[in-house]
Amino acid sequence: MTLSEIEQQHDFSYPTLYRQLERDGMLAVGEYGPDWYKLVLPTLKDHPTLLLHADDFELLNIKAVAEAVETLLDADDYRHIDPAFQFIPFAQTGAGDHYCFFAASAQDGELPIVLLWHDQNEAQYLAKNLQDFMFHMLLNSMADQDTYNDISDEEFRDQLAKTLGTHARYLTPEQAQVLQTLLARDIVDYEVVLPKGRKEVHRGLLTDIELASLREEFIPYEKFDSCFTYSTAG
Secondary structure, three states, X not given: OOHHHHHHHHOOOXXXXXXXXXXXXXOOOOOXXXXXXXXXXHHHOOOOOXXXXXXXXXXXXXXXXXXXXXXXXXXXXXXXXXXXXXEEEEEEOOOOOEEEEEHHHOEOOXXXXXXXXXXXXXXXXXXXOHHXXXXXXXXXXXXXXXXXXXXXXXXXXXHHXXXXXXXXXXXXXXXXXXXXXXXXXXXXXXXXXXXXXXEEEEEEOOOHHHHHHHXXXXXXXXXXXXXXXXXOOO
16 A cells, blocks of 8 residues: 555545655554564664654554544444545544544645544644744654653663654654754653642753744744534534
8 A cells, every 4th residue: 555545545645745754754654563662673773753752642644544434434333434524544643532634624735633542532733834843843842852761861862863853754844843942951750730739840951831832933823722613423
């Protein structure tokens, strides 16, 4: 299965950037399986594929994309997704929610990115196009060192530097410069305020408040974080 075949089968066009990523090998993550982390991941670390180190993001290879599109369009699927929306998945979370191109909302060749929740009848707007989505995900990575898995400061910086090395060319010069500047910062511990007065300690190169400010400045999107129902059932 190729991207062109998926396009023809479902009558939409992929963003130019996604096509470029595929040509450059940025989508070549191999086949996921029990040995993927042991055998495949080490071969990708020096030249990270699309958002390889992003939290809760598993890139789908082209074969998996084709299968996921079919599943989402299946009338017997438990989600009963309205086919008019034309959700085209390209990645998923560990829980099985899908990051999708929202093909039905294409505008001037740009497809919004949404997160399709598998356990509730909602899709959530994340970015107005793939380039902005990448920038936002990289900001998130820089703001949130994986202390749960004991990623050291040195490894954290190395992952980010190598990721920027393969991703910068796909961003705007301004976006790439923002990330390069952040990379030179000291790592800090900061608190994130949660509902009901709770607080959570995070560690990274920028705080959640700085991240929100940069998002507003460089990739403003009035629909960001808003949701809509996707099912025709009930």
